[in-house]
Amino acid sequence: MSVILTIAKKDFWTNFSSPLAFVFLGSFLFVTLFIFFWIESFFARNIADIRPLFDYMPLLLIFLVAALTMKTWSEEKRSGTIEFLLTSPIKTTSLVLGKFFSNLSMVAIALLLTCFVPITVTFMGQLDPGPVIGAYIACLLLASAYISIGQYVSSKTNNQVISLIMTTIVCFVFYIVGSAVLTGFFGNTPSEILKLLGTGARFESIARGVLDLRDIYYYLSLTAVFLTLNTITLEKIKWSRKVKSTSHFQAVLLSTLLIANFILANFWLHQQNKLRIDLTRGNVYSVSGVTKNLLTQLKEPLLIRGYFSAKTHPLLAPLVPSIRDTIKEYAIAGNGNVNVEFIDPRDDEELETEANQKYGIRPLPFHFSDRHQAELVNSYFHILVKYGDKYEVLEFDDLIEVKSKSVSGGIDVKLRNLEYDLSKSVKKTLYGFQGIDHLFLSLKEPVEFVGYVSPDTLPESLAQFKNTLDKLLMSYAEQSNGKFSYKFLDPSTDK
Numbered sequence: 136m137s138v139i140l141t142i143a144k145k146d147f148w149t150n151f152s153s154p155l156a157f158v159f160l161g162s163f164l165f166v167t168l169f170i171f172f173w174i175e176s177f178f179a180r181n182i183a184d185i186r187p188l189f190d191y192m193p194l195l196l197i198f199l200v201a202a203l204t205m206k207t208w209s210e211e212k213r214s215g216t217i218e219f220l221l222t223s224p225i226k227t228t229s230l231v232l233g234k235f236f237s238n239l240s241m242v243a244i245a246l247l248l249t250c251f252v253p254i255t256v257t258f259m260g261q262l263d264p265g266p267v268i269g270a271y272i273a274c275l276l277l278a279s280a281y282i283s284i285g286q287y288v289s290s291k292t293n294n295q296v297i298s299l300i301m302t303t304i305v306c307f308v309f310y311i312v313g314s315a316v317l318t319g320f321f322g323n324t325p326s327e328i329l330k331l332l333g334t335g336a337r338f339e340s341i342a343r344g345v346l347d348l349r350d351i352y353y354y355l356s357l358t359a360v361f362l363t364l365n366t367i368t369l370e371k372i373k374w375s376r377k378v379k380s381t382s383h384f385q386a387v388l389l390s391t392l393l394i395a396n397f398i399l400a401n402f403w404l405h406q407q408n409k410l411r412i413d414l415t416r417g418n419v420y421s422v423s424g425v426t427k428n429l430l431t432q433l434k435e436p437l438l439i440r441g442y443f444s445a446k447t448h449p450l451l452a453p454l455v456p457s458i459r460d461t462i463k464e465y466a467i468a469g470n471g472n473v474n475v476e477f478i479d480p481r482d483d484e485e486l487e488t489e490a491n492q493k494y495g496i497r498p499l500p501f502h503f504s505d506r507h508q509a510e511l512v513n514s515y516f517h518i519l520v521k522y523g524d525k526y527e528v529l530e531f532d533d534l535i536e537v538k539s540k541s542v543s544g545g546i547d548v549k550l551r552n553l554e555y556d557l558s559k560s561v562k563k564t565l566y567g568f569q570g571i572d573h574l575f576l577s578l579k580e581p582v583e584f585v586g587y588v589s590p591d592t593l594p595e596s597l598a599q600f601k602n603t604l605d606k607l608l609m610s611y612a613e614q615s616n617g618k619f620s621y622k623f624l625d626p627s628t629d630k
Contacts, residue, residue, distance in 0.1 A: 142225070142230060142232075143235075143240065147241070168249075170188075185262070185270070186343075189273070193335045197281060197302075200281040202299065206289070207285065208286065213294075222373075227370055231286065235283065239275070246271060246274050263416045266342065266344035269346060276350075277354060280309075280357040280358050281306050284302060286362070288301045290368045309332075309357075314333060314335050344415040346411060347411040349404045352400065352401065352404055353401055359397050364390075367390045422465065426561075430470075433473070435472075436474050438522070439474070439475050440521070441458060441476070442478060442490060442515040442516070442518070443478075444480070444498070445481070450548040451535070457550060490517075494526060495528065498513035498514055498515050499513065499515070516530075520560040522567075522568050524568065534551060535548055536551050578618050581617065581619065582619050584608060586621065591627075
């Protein structure tokens with residue numbers, strides 16, 4: 136470890152021997168703050184959070200890491216010092232890890248320069264520290280994966296420009312795989328698989344304040360795979376091309392087995408959905424055991440679709456991210472039986488027509504004004520819960536509660552118990568859809584209906600009762616596949 140730290144320290148300070156490192160860090164900070172304050176319009180959002188600071192981070196880190204790692208091994212090859220390093224008594228693994236930690240330290244400094252943003256936001260409102268901590272952890276994990284990719288690409292060429300371009304392309308491919316740009320072309324199941332492979336989708340999960348072991352291990356395994364490839368690539372440079380040794384074969388075999396284990400462990404961990412920590416205040420992204428038990432009863436896919444307009448009342452806009460994240464927890468707890476969608480009906484005329492005519496979802500008029508202007512905006516703020524042909528719609532009044540502020544005279548808009556309202560709607564649609572077919576499928580043993588009826592002594596108003604009931608029970612018996620039978624007894628004649 137001391138050797139690794141020595142290499143990392145030497146390589147780290149070498150970065151600051153030229154103005155290039157300061158240019159990289161300054162450019163990263165400028166672009167990050169420009170996006171946060173200008174593109175995402177932090178002050179206009181009226182939300183005390185820093186999630187926009189990290190929305191573009193998976194893309195920004197690609198360019199930062201590509202610029203940092205492009206000379207890691209390419210420069211050593213170009214200048215001829217690679218032979219000196221590889222013939223020294225230092226292990227190749229130590230060289231790879233030393234340069235890895237050096238580059239990771241540079242990224243850590245770049246992220247540290249942005250820490251004044253959340254500190255400043257805490258003075259403007261009640262900032263939840265959970266998502267902030269999660270976002271910085273996600274950045275370091277994502278950066279470690281990108282750095283390992285960049286170092287491996289750099290070890291394959293002696294041209295820094297080629298290393299920069301190829302690292303950018305490879306990292307971008309890993310990012311785009313799980314993004315909405317690509318998953319939108321596929322169905323639900325392929326989309327979920329692609330999200331498991333994409334670095335951006337995993338980043339969003341941790342950045343909202345939920346540390347899931349599956350996401351953390353994904354980044355660590357990706358880092359380990361490319362560091363192993365980096366090591367074996369450098370080892371091959373030391374090997375004689377003419378002499379094939381048994382040790383060479385064993386090294387390649389060992390590396391292959393390590394990579395295979397790193398990858399296969401992701402599939403095993405995918406089934407472990409309870410190894411997670413909710414860092415948010417109040418554990419807002421952890422559904423209760425009652426909800427989880429309810430979702431285990433699903434026999435068919437459950438659809439939870441959020442209808443939210445991009446332009447809505449300023450007091451409602453801060454609530455939308457929390458609603459989105461809570462609904463996504465249902466998809467996680469549903470183990471593939473819950474499909475989650477978020478749409479803006481204003482963007483799709485067909486979806487808006489369906490919402491209006493099929494589900495009775497119509498935009499709500501919101502009036503808001505300031506000292507410069509007054510405006511009336513029709514926007515959607517609804518949630519649809521659909522199971523089979525049964526559905527429930529949670530409207531504006533079902534989702535929020537409004538309280539007056541006694542001191543300032545204004546109003547305070549907060550979410551109601553969203554999980555309770557969602558689970559109640561899920562329960563109503565689930566039990567409402569469980570018709571005769573589903574009822575008989577759940578029966579483990581045959582059921583017999585026995586009716587005690589005296590048709591001769593029934594009042595006139597109930598004279599047709601037995602005939603009607605007989606037809607209904609007959610239809611049940613036909614649909615039950617032998618699991619239901621019935622009979623009528625006349626107590627007055629049958630003793």
